[in-house]
Amino acid sequence: MAVLTKAPRGTRDLLPGEIEKWQLVEKKAAEACRLFGYGEIRTPVFEHTELFLRGVGETTDIVSKEMYTFRDRGDRSLTLRPENTAAVARAVAEHRLYAGVQPLKLYYVGPMFRYDRPQAGRYRQFHQFGVEVFGTGEPTMDAEVMALAMFFFRSLGIAGLELRVNSVGCPACRGEYRQALQERLKEKANRLCADCTERYEKNPLRILDCKKEKCREVTEGLPVLTDSLCGECGDHFKLVLAALAEVGEAFAVDPRLVRGLDYYTKTAFEIISPALGAQSSICGGGRYDNLMEELGGPAMPGIGFAAGLERTVLAMEAAGAFAEPPGLMDVFVATAGAVGQEKALGIVMNLRSAGIAADKDYMERSLKAQLKYADKKGARLIVILGEEELQVGAVTVRDMGAGRQETVRLADLAGYLAVLLKEER
RNA sequence: GUGGGUGUAGCUCAGGUGGUUAGAGCACCAGAUUGUGGCUCUGGGGGCCGUGGGUUCGAGUCCCAUCAUCCACCCCA
Numbered sequence: 001m002a003v004l005t006k007a008p009r010g011t012r013d014l015l016p017g018e019i020e021k022w023q024l025v026e027k028k029a030a031e032a033c034r035l036f037g038y039g040e041i042r043t044p045v046f047e048h049t050e051l052f053l054r055g056v057g058e059t060t061d062i063v064s065k066e067m068y069t070f071r072d073r074g075d076r077s078l079t080l081r082p083e084n085t086a087a088v089a090r091a092v093a094e095h096r097l098y099a100g101v102q103p104l105k106l107y108y109v110g111p112m113f114r115y116d117r118p119q120a121g122r123y124r125q126f127h128q129f130g131v132e133v134f135g136t137g138e139p140t141m142d143a144e145v146m147a148l149a150m151f152f153f154r155s156l157g158i159a160g161l162e163l164r165v166n167s168v169g170c171p172a173c174r175g176e177y178r179q180a181l182q183e184r185l186k187e188k189a190n191r192l193c194a195d196c197t198e199r200y201e202k203n204p205l206r207i208l209d210c211k212k213e214k215c216r217e218v219t220e221g222l223p224v225l226t227d228s229l230c231g232e233c234g235d236h237f238k239l240v241l242a243a244l245a246e247v248g249e250a251f252a253v254d255p256r257l258v259r260g261l262d263y264y265t266k267t268a269f270e271i272i273s274p275a276l277g278a279q280s281s282i283c284g285g286g287r288y289d290n291l292m293e294e295l296g297g298p299a300m301p302g303i304g305f306a307a308g309l310e311r312t313v314l315a316m317e318a319a320g321a322f323a324e325p326p327g328l329m330d331v332f333v334a335t336a337g338a339v340g341q342e343k344a345l346g347i348v349m350n351l352r353s354a355g356i357a358a359d360k361d362y363m364e365r366s367l368k369a370q371l372k373y374a375d376k377k378g379a380r381l382i383v384i385l386g387e388e389e390l391q392v393g394a395v396t397v398r399d400m401g402a403g404r405q406e407t408v409r410l411a412d413l414a415g416y417l418a419v420l421l422k423e424e425r
Numbered sequence: 426g427u428g429g430g431u432g433u434a435g436c437u438c439a440g441g442u443g444g445u446u447a448g449a450g451c452a453c454c455a456g457a458u459u460g461u462g463g464c465u466c467u468g469g470g471g472g473c474c475g476u477g478g479g480u481u482c483g484a485g486u487c488c489c490a491u492c493a494u495c496c497a498c499c500c501c502a
Contacts, residue, residue: 130502312502334460367461
């Protein structure tokens with residue numbers, strides 16, 4: 001297909017019939033955030049490239065091979081945001097939002113961009129609903145953020161999700177553990193798979209998460225990070241888990257869970273939907289206590305998550321959580337005989353002004369074809385403008401469901417229809 | 426970046442071993458006697474057979490390349 005009639009790879013159009021699902025998801029996100037006390041923030045879809053290099057980390061996959069980076073006409077290097085935490089932190093620093101009351105609780109919904117190979121549940125332009133909290137390192141906030149994510153999914157009718165929690169420690173204890181791990185793996189490194197050989201240098205923690213049988217054998221019996229946390233990180237982790245238990249949120253501790261972004265500290269979590277296939281991670285998040293300072297803002301702890309909305313919609317579809325979208329037409333105004341369409345337009349406009357979703361024919365159709373069209377569009381009532389009735393100031397109103405029709409005075413039409421429509425609901 | 430599957434009508438798909446004008450169902454439009462939907466019947470519009478090369482007298486069909494798409498790896502939401 002020609003490029004002119006094809007959306008770019010990894011992007012897609014949301015068409016009528018599909019978009020209603022997204023409207024519902026966005027509405028539920030806003031509702032949940034209102035209940036939890038989060039205010040909405042909207043940041044630009046592109047930022048200075050430097051922000052993501054610093055914020056996300058230069059060695060991460062996202063930064064090193066997945067960014068949409070370009071130069072503008074002023075020769076600035078800009079990047080379509082691959083995630084939004086760094087950008088929200090930037091906005092908080094820029095507008096000195098930290099000077100207000102804390103904790104600062106924010107949420108966002110919007111498109112993100114990563115140059116990835118598309119597959120089920122993965123796109124180059126995808127959408128995230130996320131929250132970010134700044135100003136507190138208190139463990140119950142970690143639990144609240146996770147509870148908010150679960151609350152959101154539950155409100156959409158998605159069940160069977162798994163919440164996996166881990167602690168990746170702080171730079172100090174994670175660094176020590178990382179070194180110890182490399183030591184322990186040193187001699188066995190040649191027995192690892194090709195991917196893990198690369199991970200050995202870049203991100204050895206990930207080797208523990210490899211699915212390959214031979215790597216599993218190599219890593220069996222090795223100590224896990226959660227057993228090697230420093231005092232502060234360990235205590236924090238315990239308190240987070242206790243708070244989660246207190247709110248009654250089911251979870252599994254997964255010591256192998258590693259996040260791909262550099263800024264995470266302490267709590268890391270992920271929500272999995274078993275209904276989704278390979279890309280089953282529907283939400284990921286964690287604490288980032290050093291990010292704000294790293295970006296040049298004040299030292300200030302933070303925590304948040306990002307939920308993938310494409311995957312959320314897929315999970316809802318798998319759960320059969322969508323109702324039929326309502327029709328866009330309450331009333332169709334048809335013309336019979338020699339009655340002109342301008343007459344119909346006048347009546348349609350009156351009905352619309354009265355709050356009734358009304359429409360008419362624009363295709364020069366016969367009466368029969370007009371009814372057929374109205375039926376297909378889901379019109380509940382038809383107003384038929386006939387020459388003879390109009391002469392005495394009346395029209396015919398036909399109830400499509402019941403198949404009945406009545407003659408109504410034109411002056412009473414809007415009120416009459418409103419009553420009928422109300423009854424049917 | 427790597428691997429595998431698939432590209433024929435708007436959609437879902439047929440089109441043994443290459444052989445005239447490429448089919449079906451659904452959808453769309455019209456009609457079945459004057460101004461009445463759904464069901465049924467009849468008719469109609471629609472296809473550079475993804476694209477470009479090649480083999481051949483002849484390619485939707487075989488070969489190569491390319492693009493797209495799907496799935497998986499990687500990574501992540």
